[in-house]
Amino acid sequence: VDISWFTDSMREGRPVAVETRHLIQDILPEAPKAAPVNKVSQYACQRRTTTENYNKIFTDAFEVLAENYEFNDIEGRCLAFRRAASVLKSLPSAVQCVEATQDLPCLGEHTKAVMKEILQYGRSFEVEKILSDLRCQTLKLFTSVFGVGPKTAEKWYRRGLRSFSDVLAEPSIHLNRMQQSGFLHYGDISRAVSKAEAQAVGNIIDEAVHVITPNAILALTGGFRRGKDFGHDVDFIVTTPELGQEESLLIDVIDYLKKQGLLLFTDHQASTFDISKLPSHKFEAMDHFAKCFLILRLESSQVEGGLQRSEGDSRNWRAVRVDLVSPPMDRYAFTQLGWTGSRMFERDLRRFARLERQMLLDNHALYDKTKKEFLTATTEKDIFDHLGLEYIEPWQRNA
Numbered sequence: 122v123d124i125s126w127f128t129d130s131m132r133e134g135r136p137v138a139v140e141t142r143h144l145i146q147d148i149l150p151e152a153p154k155a156a157p158v159n160k161v162s163q164y165a166c167q168r169r170t171t172t173e174n175y176n177k178i179f180t181d182a183f184e185v186l187a188e189n190y191e192f193n194d195i196e197g198r199c200l201a202f203r204r205a206a207s208v209l210k211s212l213p214s215a216v217q218c219v220e221a222t223q224d225l226p227c228l229g230e231h232t233k234a235v236m237k238e239i240l241q242y243g244r245s246f247e248v249e250k251i252l253s254d255l256r257c258q259t260l261k262l263f264t265s266v267f268g269v270g271p272k273t274a275e276k277w278y279r280r281g282l283r284s285f286s287d288v289l290a291e292p293s294i295h296l297n298r299m300q301q302s303g304f305l306h307y308g309d310i311s312r313a314v315s316k317a318e319a320q321a322v323g324n325i326i327d328e329a330v331h332v333i334t335p336n337a338i339l340a341l342t343g344g345f346r347r348g349k350d351f352g353h354d355v356d357f358i359v360t361t362p363e364l365g366q367e368e369s370l371l372i373d374v375i376d377y378l379k380k381q382g383l384l385l386f387t388d389h390q391a392s393t394f395d396i397s398k399l400p401s402h403k404f405e406a407m408d409h410f411a412k413c414f415l416i417l418r419l420e421s422s423q424v425e426g427g428l429q430r431s432e433g434d435s436r437n438w439r440a441v442r443v444d445l446v447s448p449p450m451d452r453y454a455f456t457q458l459g460w461t462g463s464r465m466f467e468r469d470l471r472r473f474a475r476l477e478r479q480m481l482l483d484n485h486a487l488y489d490k491t492k493k494e495f496l497t498a499t500t501e502k503d504i505f506d507h508l509g510l511e512y513i514e515p516w517q518r519n520a
């Protein structure tokens with residue numbers, strides 16, 4: 122009996138069904154001992170990660186390093202630190218010594234050295250150096266504006282601009298519509314959205330959607346679906362059971378909100394999804410569904426407990442970033458799984474599908490390369506089943 126697939130799986134930390142493990146141990150007593158059941162997988166989609174992070178002191182430091190590598194276009198190292206942070210976030214307790222991490226995946230020499238420093242001195246000197254670096258500070262400031270990515274931030278920095286007033290006073294800089302709104306509402310949209318505010322936004326969208334189509338479907342997604350208490354925006358899926366009607370629904374929702382005077386900014390992107398082209402689709406990060414990026418005006422009276430005002434702010438409203446995505450109903454499960462996140466969870470779902478199952482997964486579909494066919498799904502659970510993964514609840518996907 123060739124059991125190399127089994128021993129290889131065990132060595133690489135791949136899941137082996139418990140029944141299979143027992144079966145093999147029964148028929149081959151000399152078979153290697155099963156790995157401890159609680160061995161941490163290298164794939165975020167095989168870990169349960171709640172919002173409770175016992176290792177924030179390390180993961181905050183890793184995030185600074187990752188972002189710095191991102192600013193310097195060093196993708197591999199950036200990802201390495203994000204992966205390491207993600208693994209630590211899944212642990213049920215705080216790491217007390219570096220030796221305790223020896224069986225954990227995704228932790229390399231560099232990450233361990235940073236952890237050692239933090240354990241010894243309570244801080245990382247490398248992280249502090251980055252935080253005090255002018256270029257890094259400036260890029261962080263610029264990319265905190267809605268519509269400004271790392272490339273634009275870098276361009277502005279190279280031109281000698283260091284502050285918002287530098288940017289706004291520079292006559293040769295033409296801000297696009299999104300960036301203009303980003304600056305206009307900067308104070309509000311750089312402030313986290315609370316659960317109560319997300320709930321209030323949900324009520325507004327819910328009313329709009331159902332006035333237009335009584336049997337419309339509205340679902341919260343993104344970080345708030347994962348149980349986060351705060352987010353940078355509120356994400357929703359908006360669709361209808363009538364295939365093909367979802368695109369006009371989204372346009373009608375935008376119109377309705379506009380007429381109510383609630384829209385401070387709208388960027389509507391029409392669908393470029395073409396089901397007949399699915400087999401030749403590249404499996405890419407952003408999906409092709411109709412969607413819109415909004416800035417909504419939220420009144421204090423609409424929020425349970427009222428708005429949390431920042432000091433010196435006498436307004437009775439705030440601006441909130443809202444994303445709506447509108448897939449055709451038969452793509453609902455894939456969209457919900459993709460938009461629920463977290464980013465690391467999504468990334469590893471796709472990596473797991475590709476490397477462990479020879480399947481391609483994205484927000485539109487799941488393709489089995491061996492069988493050369495698309496696998497259908499009406500729920501997220503169907504997709505986990507196709508992938509041979511244990512179901513992970515949304516609140517356990519905070520990888």
Ligand code: DCT
Pocket residue numbers: 342343344345349351352353354355356406407459460461462463464467
């Ligand atoms: N997403 C993704 N790939 C992208 C962008 C987004 O898979 N390139 C998914 C992951 C999360 C979801 O879409 C919503 O995106 P965000 O709102 O940016 O993330 P979030 O988890 O909701 O975080 P926050 O709470 O800060 O809004």
Ligand code: MG
Pocket residue numbers: 343344345352353354355356
């Ligand atoms: Mg979000």
